[in-house]
Amino acid sequence: MSVDKKTLKRYWLKYSQSGITIIGLVIVAGFIFLALFGKHIAPYPDHIGSFVDFANASKPPSLRHVFGTDLMGRDILSRIIGAFRSTLLMGVIVLCVSAPVGFIVGVVAGYNKGSLIDTILMRITDIFLAIPPLVLALAIASVLEPNMTNSMLAITVMWWPWYARLSYGVASSLRAENFIIYSQLVGASAPHIIFREILPVCLSSILTKMTLDMGYVIIMGATLSYAGLGEQAPKPALGSMISQGVKYMPAQWWFTVFPALTIILIILGFNLFGDGISGMLGTDEK
Amino acid sequence: MPSLFATVLKRLGWAIVVLIGLSVLIFSLMRIIPGDPARLALGPSAPEEVVERYRARMHYLEPLPVQYYFWLRDVSKGDFGTSTVTKRPVTSDLAEFLPATLELVIWAGIPPIFFALILGVLGAMYRDRWPDYLIRFGSYIIIATPTFVWAVLFLLVFGYWLPVLPSIGGRLSMGMEVRTVTGLMVLDALIAGQPSAAWDAFAHLLLPALALSLGHTMQEARLTRSYMLENEGKDYITMISSQGVPRKTINFKFLLKPSVIPTVSIMGLDIAAIFGNAFLVETIFNWPGMSRYAMGAILGKDINAVCGVVLILGVIFITTNLLVDIVVMILDPRMRQSRSK
Amino acid sequence: MTRDGENGMNDPLLELSDMSVSFDVYGRKYHVLDGISLTVRKGERIGLVGESGCGKTSTLKAILRVLPRNAVINGGTVSFSGKDVYKMSGRELDNMRRLGAGMIFQDPSSALNPVFTIESQFLTALRYSLPPNTPKHELYEKAARALESVMLPDSGRIMKSYPYQLSGGMKQRVCIAMTIAAGRELMLADEPGTSLDVTIQDQILRLINQLVLDGNIAVIMVSHSLGVIRESTGYVNIMYAGTVVESGNTEEVFKNPAHPYTVALMACVPKLTGEDLSKGIPGRVPDYSRPPSGCRFSSRCKFAKEICLGTKPPRIEIAPNHFVSCYFAGEVI
Numbered sequence: 001m002s003v004d005k006k007t008l009k010r011y012w013l014k015y016s017q018s019g020i021t022i023i024g025l026v027i028v029a030g031f032i033f034l035a036l037f038g039k040h041i042a043p044y045p046d047h048i049g050s051f052v053d054f055a056n057a058s059k060p061p062s063l064r065h066v067f068g069t070d071l072m073g074r075d076i077l078s079r080i081i082g083a084f085r086s087t088l089l090m091g092v093i094v095l096c097v098s099a100p101v102g103f104i105v106g107v108v109a110g111y112n113k114g115s116l117i118d119t120i121l122m123r124i125t126d127i128f129l130a131i132p133p134l135v136l137a138l139a140i141a142s143v144l145e146p147n148m149t150n151s152m153l154a155i156t157v158m159w160w161p162w163y164a165r166l167s168y169g170v171a172s173s174l175r176a177e178n179f180i181i182y183s184q185l186v187g188a189s190a191p192h193i194i195f196r197e198i199l200p201v202c203l204s205s206i207l208t209k210m211t212l213d214m215g216y217v218i219i220m221g222a223t224l225s226y227a228g229l230g231e232q233a234p235k236p237a238l239g240s241m242i243s244q245g246v247k248y249m250p251a252q253w254w255f256t257v258f259p260a261l262t263i264i265l266i267i268l269g270f271n272l273f274g275d276g277i278s279g280m281l282g283t284d285e286k
Numbered sequence: 287m288p289s290l291f292a293t294v295l296k297r298l299g300w301a302i303v304v305l306i307g308l309s310v311l312i313f314s315l316m317r318i319i320p321g322d323p324a325r326l327a328l329g330p331s332a333p334e335e336v337v338e339r340y341r342a343r344m345h346y347l348e349p350l351p352v353q354y355y356f357w358l359r360d361v362s363k364g365d366f367g368t369s370t371v372t373k374r375p376v377t378s379d380l381a382e383f384l385p386a387t388l389e390l391v392i393w394a395g396i397p398p399i400f401f402a403l404i405l406g407v408l409g410a411m412y413r414d415r416w417p418d419y420l421i422r423f424g425s426y427i428i429i430a431t432p433t434f435v436w437a438v439l440f441l442l443v444f445g446y447w448l449p450v451l452p453s454i455g456g457r458l459s460m461g462m463e464v465r466t467v468t469g470l471m472v473l474d475a476l477i478a479g480q481p482s483a484a485w486d487a488f489a490h491l492l493l494p495a496l497a498l499s500l501g502h503t504m505q506e507a508r509l510t511r512s513y514m515l516e517n518e519g520k521d522y523i524t525m526i527s528s529q530g531v532p533r534k535t536i537n538f539k540f541l542l543k544p545s546v547i548p549t550v551s552i553m554g555l556d557i558a559a560i561f562g563n564a565f566l567v568e569t570i571f572n573w574p575g576m577s578r579y580a581m582g583a584i585l586g587k588d589i590n591a592v593c594g595v596v597l598i599l600g601v602i603f604i605t606t607n608l609l610v611d612i613v614v615m616i617l618d619p620r621m622r623q624s625r626s627k
Numbered sequence: 628m629t630r631d632g633e634n635g636m637n638d639p640l641l642e643l644s645d646m647s648v649s650f651d652v653y654g655r656k657y658h659v660l661d662g663i664s665l666t667v668r669k670g671e672r673i674g675l676v677g678e679s680g681c682g683k684t685s686t687l688k689a690i691l692r693v694l695p696r697n698a699v700i701n702g703g704t705v706s707f708s709g710k711d712v713y714k715m716s717g718r719e720l721d722n723m724r725r726l727g728a729g730m731i732f733q734d735p736s737s738a739l740n741p742v743f744t745i746e747s748q749f750l751t752a753l754r755y756s757l758p759p760n761t762p763k764h765e766l767y768e769k770a771a772r773a774l775e776s777v778m779l780p781d782s783g784r785i786m787k788s789y790p791y792q793l794s795g796g797m798k799q800r801v802c803i804a805m806t807i808a809a810g811r812e813l814m815l816a817d818e819p820g821t822s823l824d825v826t827i828q829d830q831i832l833r834l835i836n837q838l839v840l841d842g843n844i845a846v847i848m849v850s851h852s853l854g855v856i857r858e859s860t861g862y863v864n865i866m867y868a869g870t871v872v873e874s875g876n877t878e879e880v881f882k883n884p885a886h887p888y889t890v891a892l893m894a895c896v897p898k899l900t901g902e903d904l905s906k907g908i909p910g911r912v913p914d915y916s917r918p919p920s921g922c923r924f925s926s927r928c929k930f931a932k933e934i935c936l937g938t939k940p941p942r943i944e945i946a947p948n949h950f951v952s953c954y955f956a957g958e959v960i
Contacts, residue, residue: 013653020426126300127307130600134562138584139592143315219432223566226434228585239434246438246570250446260435268430519695521737528691529752529805530724539751544742618742619789 024272035084048082050234068254102163110171212274366594385469387575394498406510425504554607646703674856677866729806735798746786756809773808875949
């Protein structure tokens with residue numbers, strides 16, 4: 001794909017309309033970089049796993065351990081960085097599975113609006129939407145083994161209906177458009193129409209929703225992890241670091257405060273980034 | 287408004303269909319779980335013949351549709367079975383714990399809307415000036431903070447450093463008692479004519495409700511602001527201002543109403559999310575509600591209790607959405623016409 | 628109707644001189660209006676013709692000072708009854724909008740607030756136009772009479788309705804009623820009826836003509852239809868890409884068009900005799916973010932010379948009250 005400099009500049013101007021979105025880009029870029037290469041950059045890489053050094057346990061922040069150490073004497077900064085990869089993976093996998101699934105369900109229903117398929121698919125979607133999201137995730141995560149994969153599965157199950165709703169709206173309004181009717185007249189197959197005609201129209205709003213959702217998925221993942229249903233010890237996860245730290249408040253405040261601030265920063269970054277993208281693609285979803 | 291009535295009736299019909307679907311979903315979830323449900327319900331120490339009898343009584347040996355029929359028959363009579371954690375009927379557990387959760391969610395869900403609207407209007411009116419920047423900056427930070435982080439933060443601040451509000455331990459201070467009428471403590475205290483108890487109950491509510499509502503409030507404020515700005519460019523606003531109607535009347539009448547309708551229409555989803563988040567907040571604040579009960583049930587693999595809770599939440603959620611739809615139809619006359627959104 | 632007015636008593640009601648407006652979009656400036664000048668006297672009917680997107684609507688909005696937020700006034704003045712609209716106090720501006728000039732929007736469906744009844748919108752607007760403390764029943768009667776005068780006899784039902792319950796034609800009539808109810812002196816009609824059926828559009832135009840004649844209301848009729856303009860105006864301004872290229876008494880301009888754009892525009896109108904199918908005008912409207920420094924039509928003009936590209940042509944009076952902005956005015960035909 002060849003994008004000339006002028007178009008790029010225009011995109012950048014649209015992205016950075018409100019200025020603050022540039023901060024989002026910086027945070028997101030930094031976060032992804034650390035998620036990919038953090039294991040080599042963290043000050044104490046071996047502290048990310050099951051490492052024990054009781055002599056240095058529960059030390060407050062110092063020059064050697066900027067964010068202090070935990071009960072096992074592990075460097076909290078290293079563990080926070082170590083948790084980035086699973087945090088990022090959580091967001092990416094959940095969205096990359098739920099968006100296509102939701103798209104297919106929504107488009108097939110919307111394209112066949114008024115038919116039995118439409119009714120069945122959209123009622124199923126409604127049923128999934130009828131349970132408070134976190135409750136569904138908790139219920140699923142609880143009947144399965146508590147681990148990272150199952151918590152991703154649980155969040156995906158509650159996330160796809162939103163993409164179904166979105167694509168349904170677009171598809172059902174598009175099916176009456178002339179370019180779709182012409183395609184049908186010249187004998188285009190349903191898959192052709194769905195992927196070649198409808199998908200390109202939906203794409204920018206789906207992409208926008210995906211970037212905007214990133215922060216929420218990460219919140220949801222952290223929440224499950226806080227409830228003990230995410231990544232299991234000794235692997236680090238931001239949510240479980242907080243839930244374990246709460247018991248030692250306020251004396252060992254650094255157990256809790258630094259992972260909490262990190263979560264806020266990451267989500268802030270993704271939310272700002274999402275706002276910039278929606279401004280750039282002209283799909284200002286509120 | 288005859289069309290309003292007809293639309294509501296139609297929505298009600300769909301709500302029942304969704305509920306039945308939900309029950310199928312929950313039933314399947316129960317049966318997906320690896321392991322023998324009878325053994326799971328009675329525990330590993332129960333003798334084999336007891337488990338055998340239980341299996342027959344619960345129709346576990348029959349085909350799944352038949353099992354579903356019997357399960358649904360019990361559920362529709364309000365019988366969710368016995369909780370393996372509390373050893374009591376799930377229904378009586380729910381009756382005990384639900385009011386506390388409802389009270390929390392109502393306080394966290396409804397009064398903050400007004401703050402959200404005020405902030406949204408202020409932001410739009412002072413667009414790109416300091417009040418707007420302040421609200422926007424604040425909302426970015428607040429929205430980015432997960433509910434459980436707020437709860438933990440409040441615990442740290444009000445539990446240890448600034449103990450002006452009760453942060454741990456139930457809905458009322460020790461030694462206080464209020465006769466139960468509605469189950470909503472503040473209301474009950476007012477009904478019983480005990481203002482000090484009402485105040486005490488409110489103080490207990492404040493922190494968990496605040497933790498639950500902050501993110502949503504700011505989200506709603508942002509939404510209101512952006513719809514205000516979007517609608518400001520619409521012809522009907524240009525038209526009415528070209529007629530010489532004062533700015534204030536335009537902002538608070540002709541601009542505000544169309545701009546809050548989208549915010550109001552997502553209220554149902556917000557309430558659902560608040561219910562979800564209440565699971566953690568109740569645990570953190572030791573709030574004797576249903577969510578804390580369900581959290582225990584989830585972690586203890588208490589299937590009957592989980593089903594009861596999820597189904598009750600589904601009913602509440604569907605009812606809330608119906609109410610929200612009615613409010614939206616009252617606000618937006620166009621909605622009374624079109625059947626589906 | 629002649630330009631000078633029979634008794635010479637007519638001071639201009641509205642005068643735009645050299646009005647220039649640009650829009651800021653993503654840091655880019657779009658120069659949408661470039662030196663618009665026009666005059667309207669009491670009771671006069673003038674036309675504003677041009678293709679879609681040439682700045683007709685922006686001109687009207689600039690008059691009422693209701694341009695969108697991202698609009699920037701780069702120069703020029705608008706004065707209403709001798710007062711500079713952009714220097715008016717809030718009170719003076721309100722007065723101008725309440726009693727002086729009113730606008731009819733192109734699309735009646737978007738010009739009425741969807742979530743308020745007609746009554747609520749109409750009476751709120753009317754309350755500020757009439758003396759304070761006018762009792763509500765008087766407001767209501769006045770509105771009802773205005774609705775009847777736009778051929779909406781069932782005013783009681785209309786008042787109770789929401790916009791979505793009315794047809795496009797009815798909404799357009801409601802908008803017209805809101806504009807005339809308070810007795811404004813000038814009506815700015817932005818392509819009235821173009822979003823409606825042709826037959827309804829015709830009725831709306833007739834109605835407007837009747838109302839302005841009966842009420843001696845001045846009107847700026849915006850249209851891209853030459854037929855409409857010819858029928859209903861006494862003076863016409865031809866706009867191209869944010870500039871007025873030609874203006875004069877309607878009959879004179881139609882008889883002796885002098886600007887190459889006007890000539891081409893008239894050639895585009897299919898003749899009823901069918902002898903000459905329209906040829907269209909080759910080329911495209913210039914990029915408003917980088918308009919040519921000379922004549923804005925130069926890129927499409929088959930007579931363009933070096934001079935047209937470099938500097939803006941002056942406004943020349945080629946016949947009494949017939950102005951053309953072209954170096955070769957009158958020579959090209």
